Amino acid sequence: MGATRVKIAVCIKRVPVMDVRFRIGADGKSVDETGLKYDVNDFDLWAVEAALQLKEKTGAGEVAVFSLGPDAVQEQIRKALSMGADRGVQLKAASASADPLSIARALAAELEATQWDVIFFGKVAIDTADQSVGPMVAELLGLPCVSAISALEIANGRGTAKRELEGAQEIVEFPLPVVLTVDEGLNKERLPSLKGIMAAKKKPLEVKPAQLDAGTVSVAAMELPAERAAGRIIGEGAAAVPELVRLLQTEAKVL
Amino acid sequence: MATVFAFAEARGGELRKVALEAVTAARTLADETGGGEVHALLVGAPGIGGKAAALGAHGADVVHVCEHAGFEHANAEAGAALAAELLKRIGARAAVFPASASGRDLAPRVAAKLGVGVASDVVSVAAVGGAIHARHPSYTGKVITTLALTGTPAVIAIRPNVFTPRESARAGRVETVAPAVDPAASKVKVRETKAGSRAKLDLSEAPVIVSGGRGLKSAENFKLVEDLAAAFGNAAVGATRAVTDDGWRPHSDQIGQTGRVVSPELYVAVGISGAIQHLAGMRTSRTIVAINKDREAPIFKIADYGIVGDVFDIVPALTEAVRAARAHR
Numbered sequence: 001m002g003a004t005r006v007k008i009a010v011c012i013k014r015v016p017v018m019d020v021r022f023r024i025g026a027d028g029k030s031v032d033e034t035g036l037k038y039d040v041n042d043f044d045l046w047a048v049e050a051a052l053q054l055k056e057k058t059g060a061g062e063v064a065v066f067s068l069g070p071d072a073v074q075e076q077i078r079k080a081l082s083m084g085a086d087r088g089v090q091l092k093a094a095s096a097s098a099d100p101l102s103i104a105r106a107l108a109a110e111l112e113a114t115q116w117d118v119i120f121f122g123k124v125a126i127d128t129a130d131q132s133v134g135p136m137v138a139e140l141l142g143l144p145c146v147s148a149i150s151a152l153e154i155a156n157g158r159g160t161a162k163r164e165l166e167g168a169q170e171i172v173e174f175p176l177p178v179v180l181t182v183d184e185g186l187n188k189e190r191l192p193s194l195k196g197i198m199a200a201k202k203k204p205l206e207v208k209p210a211q212l213d214a215g216t217v218s219v220a221a222m223e224l225p226a227e228r229a230a231g232r233i234i235g236e237g238a239a240a241v242p243e244l245v246r247l248l249q250t251e252a253k254v255l
Numbered sequence: 256m257a258t259v260f261a262f263a264e265a266r267g268g269e270l271r272k273v274a275l276e277a278v279t280a281a282r283t284l285a286d287e288t289g290g291g292e293v294h295a296l297l298v299g300a301p302g303i304g305g306k307a308a309a310l311g312a313h314g315a316d317v318v319h320v321c322e323h324a325g326f327e328h329a330n331a332e333a334g335a336a337l338a339a340e341l342l343k344r345i346g347a348r349a350a351v352f353p354a355s356a357s358g359r360d361l362a363p364r365v366a367a368k369l370g371v372g373v374a375s376d377v378v379s380v381a382a383v384g385g386a387i388h389a390r391h392p393s394y395t396g397k398v399i400t401t402l403a404l405t406g407t408p409a410v411i412a413i414r415p416n417v418f419t420p421r422e423s424a425r426a427g428r429v430e431t432v433a434p435a436v437d438p439a440a441s442k443v444k445v446r447e448t449k450a451g452s453r454a455k456l457d458l459s460e461a462p463v464i465v466s467g468g469r470g471l472k473s474a475e476n477f478k479l480v481e482d483l484a485a486a487f488g489n490a491a492v493g494a495t496r497a498v499t500d501d502g503w504r505p506h507s508d509q510i511g512q513t514g515r516v517v518s519p520e521l522y523v524a525v526g527i528s529g530a531i532q533h534l535a536g537m538r539t540s541r542t543i544v545a546i547n548k549d550r551e552a553p554i555f556k557i558a559d560y561g562i563v564g565d566v567f568d569i570v571p572a573l574t575e576a577v578r579a580a581r582a583h584r
Contacts, residue, residue, distance in 0.1 A: 018397070018531065043513070098372075100366075129400075131359050131375050132363035132375055135360055136366065139335070140367055145331070145443070147356075148359070164507040166356060166459050170329065170445050171447040175442055185507075215372050216371050217406070219400060219402060220386075220403040222393075222398055222401070223401075224397070225397070228543075229559070232559060233550070233563055235562055235563075237562070240562045241562070245573075247560055252542040254463070255577065255581070
């Protein structure tokens, strides 16, 4: 890398904004999309930010954004371009597969043509709750992978990252090229500026067909979780503490 | 009869609880599909083989043990190569990994090597016809998705703290295996694992979680939450995104849509209003207690027991009462 141009890919996903009550579609296997709003997956925004910061620190290079899905994903690619990414690629498919390997294969088929220094993903897609595509792309391309990073240093063709484990932290060293998946806490994404939004309209956005196979994972059913019983206020102030302790002991049996 | 594989995660020379959960889930699946064998894989630094007996006690017929200095820390490259080779050799119908920080690295790599998909963060699993069905929360817990896995093996990563470890004595016959690739040659190297204090329970394993929000007003006041957690004796401390964004607590303590998703037996929300982003991380807790000054706070809509009022009065009183209750037990 050094003084040369750094080449960075970021893979992003279009996901529904989650602050709604979802409805299940008539087929019982999908979410009813009526009235949903969409945005870039939270973790993928931090991946875009990480890519932009790496390019800015290196001084020169390219950040390319990839997203698989129908034409609607162009909206999310444009958002990444308005944040500062240089170009976008839509891997066109009617919908994403439920099989992360199918998606990983389609992305790897596109990504392998270029010698990337870093390929960024978000840690997890908040709609499907899947966190496999990044590590799978690494495996398919024969690249090292560090998942769920919350701190990152890259210099002279090598990097160091921090990962949160359950009750512990790992400090990890790796060579470039590498696949990194980004956790919360690595950075805070920038908001697109008005200038950025105008510039994004002129940036290249290429559309290619996704090579999506049928895979071995499909959605059998979707359902809404059982509702919790309605909440109950048992009292006010410290005076309610003895009643709470009694309920925890005799009713909930957790004390 | 189907052979089912389980990855037994270890850290620092000790089995993690999720290792027993994985073996338990594998045992259940093997029994459901005609009573096949459960093969566990245990990798670690020399000496880790001494932990194999616990896996047999929880239903492993065979424990494949790979001891190598290169497995002292998590090593997804060499671990995945070994697991994939073993899975091919034993002809497993299904493979259970933990959806832990380490397991989430491993399961997708193994699946990609074997040319099959993977189901992440699974909370229940069953054999249905020729397929393995895996249920997992999606859309930040607002939708439950059932995935049908038709590949062989069906690779699933189970959510920690959901599959309760169950004893089911089996032979647990130890078979030594060599690494499939040199663990010392992995490109990614863990330089250091900074363990939290041994006494500190992790959020994913704690039966009780006491969590604090902006209502605590400052980082220093988190002492109230820590004291209450200490009074329970088996509690971990969590926080809302607002609090971790403000730097009062580390990001690793954040419970919510973009943080940790937990389902303890008891969740105590202190000074937490109950933003959707937070509820996504804790709404499946068995019992929820909320303490908040605002009677209209959304947290009270899902709390089994709510107390309205000043957290600075109520929490110290609750800490005392819990301490007394446990002393008299």
